[in-house]
Amino acid sequence: MDFLMIGFVAFLASGLTLYSGFGLGTVLLPAFALFFAVPTAVAAAGAVHLLNNLFKGSLVGRDADWPTVRWFGIPAMLGAILGALLLGALDKADAGLSWSAFGRDFSPSGAGLAIGLLMVVFALLELQPWFQRLAAPPRLMPLGGLLTGFLGGLSGQQGALRSMFLLKSGLDARHYVATGTQIAILIDLSRLPTYGAAFVDASAASPRDLALVAAATVCAWAGAWLGVRYLRKATIGTIRMAVAGLMLLVGGLLMSGVLGS
Secondary structure, three states, X not given: OHHHHHHHHHHHHHXXXXXXXXXXXXXXXXXXXOOOOHHHHHHHHHHHXXXXXXHHXXXXXXXXXXXXXXXXXXXXXXXXXXXXXXXXXXXXXXXXOOEEEOOEEEOOEHHHHHHHHHHHHHHHHHXXXXXXXXXXXXXXXXXXXXXXXXXXXXXXXXXXXXXXXXXXXXXXXXXXXXXXXXHHHHHHHHHHHHHHHHOOOHHHOOHHHHHHHHHHHHHHHHHHHHHHHHOOOOOOHHHHHHHHHHHHHHHHHHHHOOOOO
C-alpha cells in the first residue's frame, strides 16, 4: 500500500504540477509523513524532488532564464541551508506537549509540531483564491529567494512562495517552468547535504526505505515526461483541494503527536 500510494502521488503530482506553483515537494511530504519520521520524510521527499527536477531540467532546462536563476537562486541556497539546520535542531527538541487517549500517550516532537503547523498554514492558504493571485515586484526577488529557500530547507514547501516571487518576472510559461526548475535544483542541492550532516543517517536507511524513494522517483519521472509532452498549464483545482485536505489531516496528526513522534 505504501508503494502504491507514494508512487501514485508522485506520478500525478509531477505531471499535473509541472505548469503550476503547487510543487511536487508540497504534495509528497504528507504522503511520506505517513510512513517516515518527520525529518526523514522531509529528506526523502527532498531526494525525490531533486532527482525529479534533474530529470525535468534535462527536458526543459535550455529554456531557463539564467539571470533570474542567479538573482533568485543564490539567496535561495543560503536560505535552504539555514532552514535545513533549523530542522536539524528541531529534530533534537522536545515540543513539551503530551496527551493521552485510548490508553496511549502522544507527544509531538519539535520537528513534528513545526512541520505540522506549516502544513496546516499552507493548506489553508492554498484554499484561498487571493493567495493564488499574489505576486511580488521583481525588486524583491533576492528576498523571495531567501524566504523560499528557507521554507524549502525547513519543510520542503517552496513552490508556492517561489511562484509568488516569479509571477511578475515577465517570463512566458515555458521559460517560467524551466527557470523555476533550475532554482529548485539549487535549493535541493543545498539542503540535502545539510540534512545529511544534521540528522539523516544514510547507513541506517533500510532497503525498503531506499526502494520507496526509488519508486517515487521513477513515478515522478514518468509524470514529468508525460506532463512535458501532453499537458499545458494544467487546471488542478480538484487536485489542489484534495492535497490541501491531506495536508490539513497529516499536519494535524503531526501537531498532535499521532504521527512522527
